Amino acid sequence: MISQRLWGRNPPVDSLTMSLAPTASASIQAPARAPWRRAYAEVVTDPLELARALDLDPTVVAEAAARSFALRVPRAFLARIERGNPRDPLLLQVLPGLLELEARPGFGLDPVAELARSPQAGLIHKYQGRVLWVMTGACAIHCRYCFRRHFPYGEHLGGIAGREAALEFLRRDPTVREVILSGGDPLSLDDIVLAPLAKELGTIPHLERLRVHTRLPVVIPERVDATLIEWLTSTRLRSVMVLHVNHAREIDGGVAAAVDRLLRAGVAVLNQAVLLAAVNDSVEAQVDLSERLFEIGVLPYYVHQLDRVAGAAHFEVPDERAVALMAAVSERLPGYLVPRLVRDDGSSPAKVPVR
Numbered sequence: 001m002i003s004q005r006l007w008g009r010n011p012p013v014d015s016l017t018m019s020l021a022p023t024a025s026a027s028i029q030a031p032a033r034a035p036w037r038r039a040y041a042e043v044v045t046d047p048l049e050l051a052r053a054l055d056l057d058p059t060v061v062a063e064a065a066a067r068s069f070a071l072r073v074p075r076a077f078l079a080r081i082e083r084g085n086p087r088d089p090l091l092l093q094v095l096p097g098l099l100e101l102e103a104r105p106g107f108g109l110d111p112v113a114e115l116a117r118s119p120q121a122g123l124i125h126k127y128q129g130r131v132l133w134v135m136t137g138a139c140a141i142h143c144r145y146c147f148r149r150h151f152p153y154g155e156h157l158g159g160i161a162g163r164e165a166a167l168e169f170l171r172r173d174p175t176v177r178e179v180i181l182s183g184g185d186p187l188s189l190d191d192i193v194l195a196p197l198a199k200e201l202g203t204i205p206h207l208e209r210l211r212v213h214t215r216l217p218v219v220i221p222e223r224v225d226a227t228l229i230e231w232l233t234s235t236r237l238r239s240v241m242v243l244h245v246n247h248a249r250e251i252d253g254g255v256a257a258a259v260d261r262l263l264r265a266g267v268a269v270l271n272q273a274v275l276l277a278a279v280n281d282s283v284e285a286q287v288d289l290s291e292r293l294f295e296i297g298v299l300p301y302y303v304h305q306l307d308r309v310a311g312a313a314h315f316e317v318p319d320e321r322a323v324a325l326m327a328a329v330s331e332r333l334p335g336y337l338v339p340r341l342v343r344d345d346g347s348s349p350a351k352v353p354v355r
């Protein structure tokens with residue numbers, strides 16, 4: 001069994017979505033919620049509905065696994081999954097499966113030792129010059145292999161008071177050059193929260209870059225709307241967005257259009273993927289992914305070896321095979337389309353190349 005005892009289940013999405021909002025924001029927003037909020041609210045969370053929508057036998061969805069980490073699939077992502085195919089590489093990323101419930105040695109709750117590296121509620125400071133800000137536990141999609149699937153968001157976010165303290169920490173440390181908004185998915189938060197934050201970060205003289213780690217433009221492309229572009233580009237900081245796409249088929253016309261809006265606004269767009277057994281652990285899948293990314297203007301940045309989080313052992317690709325795979329990929333592509341194979345070992349001063 002995966003132990004949920006220590007940290008409990010993820011808190012309800014809605015409370016987290018608003019956790020950083022100034023108290024008045026709910027009423028300011030209420031009359032006109034952003035259009036993407038509808039897609040965000042209409043995600044599939046019911047295992048039976050998933051099975052029905054995809055013409056699958058309902059027994060392929062393990063409800064016990066969905067109770068430990070909820071099923072959550074936006075409809076735009078669902079539409080890219082092949083009907084009637086229980087092995088579809090997009091489906092496997094979101095399908096609660098029985099294998100998740102098997103305890104495996106070496107797979108734990110905090111696989112990359114983040115909790116030990118938090119100087120301030122919400123902030124993780126592991127690497128020189130960069131501070132990662134865990135802004136929310138909410139995600140539009142739930143990826144079964146997620147390394148933060150057991151992250152104790154509830155205790156760690158710190159709410160509105162935490163926001164001020166986190167900003168104060170960043171103001172006081174002149175070695176920090178880049179802030180990385182992360183989560184969960186930071187773009188789960190409303191722009192009414194993010195826009196003032198980006199502006200505030202821009203007033204900290206030693207900061208140079210604002211990075212956003214997000215899967216939302218991939219799974220709900222309309223999230224990249226004019227309001228988002230506005231705050232992302234009106235700050236003094238150079239904006240970088242790092243997407244999370246694991247398979248070429250995740251990219252459709254909607255995703256291409258969202259990326260195009262970002263590129264036209266001058267945002268640098270990169271991708272990180274996770275190497276996942278049966279999803280993208282073939283030369284073909286990796287080559288297709290890189291080529292498809294570049295077709296829409298995105299450069300492959302990292303392909304991560306799986307973080308050993310409880311419940312995700314069946315996604316692991318052994319190092320030796322991963323290295324051979326990426327060597328074969330590098331024979332097929334220009335160097336700039338070969339992502340770096342790395343792992344987060346929890347203690348090194350940077351992501352560690354796997355070789």
Ligand SMILES: *Cc1c(COP(=O)(O)O)cnc(C)c1O
Nearest residue numbers: 124125126127130131132180351
């Ligand atoms: C991965 C990570 C970063 C970013 O690392 P880069 O190599 O700059 O992409 C920063 N902080 C933490 C805690 C991370 O896990």
Ligand code: SF4
Nearest residue numbers: 139142143146184215
């Ligand atoms: S979008 Fe990212 S943070 Fe959210 S579940 Fe997927 S991998 Fe985890």
